[in-house]
Amino acid sequence: MLIGYTRPEEMNEVMDLSEMIRGMAREAKLSARRLRSARSSEKDAALRFMAEGIVARKEEIGKINAEDVSLARQKGLSSAMIDRLTLDEKTIASMVAGLQEVITLPDPVGEVTGMWKRPNGLQVGRVRIPLGVIGFIYESRPNVTVDAAALCLKSGNAVILKGGSEAINSNLILNEILGGAVEKAGLPEKSIQVIPSTEHEAVGILLGLDDYVDIIIPRGGEELIRFVAENSRIPVLKHYKGVCHVYVDEFADVEMARNICFNAKVQRPGVCNAMETMLVHQKVAPSFLPEMIREFMSAGVEIRGCEELLKLIPGLKLAEEDDWPAEFLDLVLAVKIVENMDEALDHIEKYGSNHTEAIVTENYERSQEFLQRVDASVVLVNASTRFNDGFELGLGAEIGINTAKLHAYGPMSLKELTITKFIVLGSGQVRT
Amino acid sequence: MLIGYTRPEEMNEVMDLSEMIRGMAREAKLSARRLRSARSSEKDAALRFMAEGIVARKEEIGKINAEDVSLARQKGLSSAMIDRLTLDEKTIASMVAGLQEVITLPDPVGEVTGMWKRPNGLQVGRVRIPLGVIGFIYESRPNVTVDAAALCLKSGNAVILKGGSEAINSNLILNEILGGAVEKAGLPEKSIQVIPSTEHEAVGILLGLDDYVDIIIPRGGEELIRFVAENSRIPVLKHYKGVCHVYVDEFADVEMARNICFNAKVQRPGVCNAMETMLVHQKVAPSFLPEMIREFMSAGVEIRGCEELLKLIPGLKLAEEDDWPAEFLDLVLAVKIVENMDEALDHIEKYGSNHTEAIVTENYERSQEFLQRVDASVVLVNASTRFNDGFELGLGAEIGINTAKLHAYGPMSLKELTITKFIVLGSGQVRT
Numbered sequence: 001m002l003i004g005y006t007r008p009e010e011m012n013e014v015m016d017l018s019e020m021i022r023g024m025a026r027e028a029k030l031s032a033r034r035l036r037s038a039r040s041s042e043k044d045a046a047l048r049f050m051a052e053g054i055v056a057r058k059e060e061i062g063k064i065n066a067e068d069v070s071l072a073r074q075k076g077l078s079s080a081m082i083d084r085l086t087l088d089e090k091t092i093a094s095m096v097a098g099l100q101e102v103i104t105l106p107d108p109v110g111e112v113t114g115m116w117k118r119p120n121g122l123q124v125g126r127v128r129i130p131l132g133v134i135g136f137i138y139e140s141r142p143n144v145t146v147d148a149a150a151l152c153l154k155s156g157n158a159v160i161l162k163g164g165s166e167a168i169n170s171n172l173i174l175n176e177i178l179g180g181a182v183e184k185a186g187l188p189e190k191s192i193q194v195i196p197s198t199e200h201e202a203v204g205i206l207l208g209l210d211d212y213v214d215i216i217i218p219r220g221g222e223e224l225i226r227f228v229a230e231n232s233r234i235p236v237l238k239h240y241k242g243v244c245h246v247y248v249d250e251f252a253d254v255e256m257a258r259n260i261c262f263n264a265k266v267q268r269p270g271v272c273n274a275m276e277t278m279l280v281h282q283k284v285a286p287s288f289l290p291e292m293i294r295e296f297m298s299a300g301v302e303i304r305g306c307e308e309l310l311k312l313i314p315g316l317k318l319a320e321e322d323d324w325p326a327e328f329l330d331l332v333l334a335v336k337i338v339e340n341m342d343e344a345l346d347h348i349e350k351y352g353s354n355h356t357e358a359i360v361t362e363n364y365e366r367s368q369e370f371l372q373r374v375d376a377s378v379v380l381v382n383a384s385t386r387f388n389d390g391f392e393l394g395l396g397a398e399i400g401i402n403t404a405k406l407h408a409y410g411p412m413s414l415k416e417l418t419i420t421k422f423i424v425l426g427s428g429q430v431r432t
Numbered sequence: 433m434l435i436g437y438t439r440p441e442e443m444n445e446v447m448d449l450s451e452m453i454r455g456m457a458r459e460a461k462l463s464a465r466r467l468r469s470a471r472s473s474e475k476d477a478a479l480r481f482m483a484e485g486i487v488a489r490k491e492e493i494g495k496i497n498a499e500d501v502s503l504a505r506q507k508g509l510s511s512a513m514i515d516r517l518t519l520d521e522k523t524i525a526s527m528v529a530g531l532q533e534v535i536t537l538p539d540p541v542g543e544v545t546g547m548w549k550r551p552n553g554l555q556v557g558r559v560r561i562p563l564g565v566i567g568f569i570y571e572s573r574p575n576v577t578v579d580a581a582a583l584c585l586k587s588g589n590a591v592i593l594k595g596g597s598e599a600i601n602s603n604l605i606l607n608e609i610l611g612g613a614v615e616k617a618g619l620p621e622k623s624i625q626v627i628p629s630t631e632h633e634a635v636g637i638l639l640g641l642d643d644y645v646d647i648i649i650p651r652g653g654e655e656l657i658r659f660v661a662e663n664s665r666i667p668v669l670k671h672y673k674g675v676c677h678v679y680v681d682e683f684a685d686v687e688m689a690r691n692i693c694f695n696a697k698v699q700r701p702g703v704c705n706a707m708e709t710m711l712v713h714q715k716v717a718p719s720f721l722p723e724m725i726r727e728f729m730s731a732g733v734e735i736r737g738c739e740e741l742l743k744l745i746p747g748l749k750l751a752e753e754d755d756w757p758a759e760f761l762d763l764v765l766a767v768k769i770v771e772n773m774d775e776a777l778d779h780i781e782k783y784g785s786n787h788t789e790a791i792v793t794e795n796y797e798r799s800q801e802f803l804q805r806v807d808a809s810v811v812l813v814n815a816s817t818r819f820n821d822g823f824e825l826g827l828g829a830e831i832g833i834n835t836a837k838l839h840a841y842g843p844m845s846l847k848e849l850t851i852t853k854f855i856v857l858g859s860g861q862v863r864t
Contacts, residue, residue, distance in 0.1 A: 118825075132837055260862055375564075383856050383858025404646075425812075426813060
């Protein structure tokens with residue numbers, strides 16, 4: 001999909017596209033200036049009008065989406081992609097429900113996160129403000145257009161959206177509805193803008209507009225995200241992949257460990273917070289593993305084990321070096337028996353992706369040590385890795401998960417789309 | 433200074449340098465893993481040993497620094513640069529005092545910034561952790577080596593320092609003392625590493641090591657910072673310049689306004705939080721400006737005024753378009769009379785650098801509107817712009833000021849060198 005990308009400097013032939021996107025970015029920045037002081041009531045009204053607009057025009061949305069789907073079928077896209085592209089009654093209802101959920105979330109903007117007095121009488125405070133302009137780059141699902149636009153608007157940010165080319169018409173009709181709703185609420189229509197182009201060059205152009213765009217959030221496959229990270233002049237909040245481990249400690253409650261590991265692998269294997277490698281302390285291996293492996297195999301999970309595992313349970317497939325850093329996103333699991341927790345920690349340090357790591361143990365010391373020594377955006381004790389999710393952690397809807405240790409480590413919800421500035425209230429103080 | 437930089441791909445001839453810096457980065461990452469769980473007492477001991485080491489070896493430091501200074505003189509460096517390069521008794525004492533101050537600051541690592549319970553019984557918390565490895569790139573002053581190393585260590589981060597080539601020997605002896613002190617405290621010696629090279633290529637190499645280095649903080653002139661921002665694959669926390677305004681509102685207390693403006697411009701004109709442009713409401717101009725301008729002129733400040741100002745006070749120099757976005761860093765001030773606050777806000781939006789902006793007013797509405805509508809890392813009411821400083825705001829020593837609205841907007845002290853991760857304490861929860 002990204003093959004054929006043209007670097008900005010070679011781009012005479014796409015100057016029009018470049019000018020257009022630059023113009024959009026300029027409009028976004030102007031809109032962001034107004035959004036900065038928008039009231040919660042104005043933003044919530046916009047979200048309500050969005051939901052009403054989608055309901056009122058759902059047949060039109062369905063019809064236009066059907067054209068995208070039919071073109072995608074002609075191009076021979078996979079059924080999984082067609083599935084993600086399709087806006088049916090249920091997806092449309094869930095977009096509306098998503099908007100209503102964002103209305104109920106508290107407005108992060110204006111929150112004073114701390115205020116203190118200096119010896120000279122200055123009052124110093126930190127107040128939450130929007131980031132400004134967000135560039136959001138994603139693949140086919142048009143419902144993500146609505147989710148992302150809602151979170152950006154509620155947090156007071158303007159957003160420029162670049163979706164997958166297959167979804168272009170669906171995204172444009174949604175953009176018309178969303179922009180109209182924002183305008184009806186008295187806020188700038190250009191607060192939400194879908195780039196009306198299927199050209200791959202559009203992504204590269206957007207990534208170069210660091211004068212206008214404050215952050216880039218990409219969502220999609222690893223290839224897309226690497227492309228964005230490597231070509232952006234704007235800071236990127238992202239994760240490449242989730243290679244998540246569950247470490248079953250020698251002091252684990254084996255039944256609890258089986259429940260957690262089964263859930264972490266099987267409940268939804270195609271997502272970034274699913275378990276990809278299970279690490280098992282040698283002392284608990286004989287009591288824990290045979291039944292666990294049986295459960296996995298009867299759920300259709302393919303096991304790739306270390307040599308020690310194959311000694312314990314002959315006939316399993318031997319894991320290769322490539323399996324340890326792999327994000328299978330499928331019913332495949334790498335399993336390693338470790339001598340002690342240090343070996344598990346070393347393995348996670350070497351192969352983990354700083355995304356989600358869990359320990360199952362009844363031992364206090366081990367739990368504390370794991371929590372402290374593991375470097376991941378979410379570290380869990382006695383719970384499934386599947387809980388690394390904005391909603392599940394109690395943050396509300398999320399726009400993505402960041403594994404770079406900058407700005408927001410972990411799921412990004414409304415607060416993570418803001419930053420604090422300092423306000424200083426004086427009575428004539430000068431510096432001596 | 434940065435002319436002649438070679439891009440990484442053309443670098444066969446500097447492979448040794450590249451390998452060396454990559455090796456340092458690898459060591460830094462290993463050290464960071466250990467630092468992650470270092471106790472405050474260990475880190476404070478290291479800081480104490482640093483101070484003791486500097487005191488014990490101050491004659492040696494002075495001798496080696498004198499060699500750097502003498503070479504710099506031979507190369508014909510400006511006296512201002514020689515000044516910054518020189519480590520005299522006073523600078524050495526202030527390095528030691530700086531270390532002692534950092535010891536007294538609370539350790540940010542391990543702070544739980546919030547903890548809540550989910551309906552399913554999961555306890556979810558956010559705990560402060562170090563960023564990991566920091567790349568610090570700066571110009572001549574060797575005392576900055578000690579300040580930066582101390583802040584990075586206390587916040588649990590490993591640091592790789594690339595100072596100005598003139599200071600190389602001073603930096604290396606300091607590195608020996610600092611690394612030794614860290615080791616004596618039982619922490620990894622390689623937690624602090626000065627790149628032992630005066631090659632400009634070293635900067636480019638460091639900026640490409642995104643596998644090892646988590647953030648880059650550049651400190652120096654705008655040219656250095658632009659070079660770093662444009663060539664880094666690693667997120668950069670920085671400000672290019674401080675074009676700070678004081679807006680004197682129609683409702684200002686004119687005497688307070690004169691004090692604040694005089695302080696903001698004259699107290700230390702060469703720094704980023706000094707005022708560069710003064711905006712004056714037309715209604716207050718006749719009572720405020722004549723005496724203010726007289727005060728400035730008798731302090732040696734060159735005034736560059738708008739046409740309206742020249743009508744009011746003939747004979748002043750007319751400001752050119754270039755003067756409005758200028759960071760003079762000198763006793764030069766641009767002055768503009770504005771029709772109303774909106775014009776002042778538009779001017780700040782257009783020419784400001786998101787660094788520091790102040791209003792002087794006795795009017796409540798105006799103060800609130802200015803605080804809300806101005807997008808700058810520090811916004812002040814009735815106080816001098818000179819207060820944008822970690823120590824003055826009550827954060828403690830700072831490593832720099834960030835004007836990108838990401839991670840830490842404003843002065844960066846210990847907390848800003850950390851991020852929070854989520855910890856989740858369960859009792860067997862799985863996702864349904």
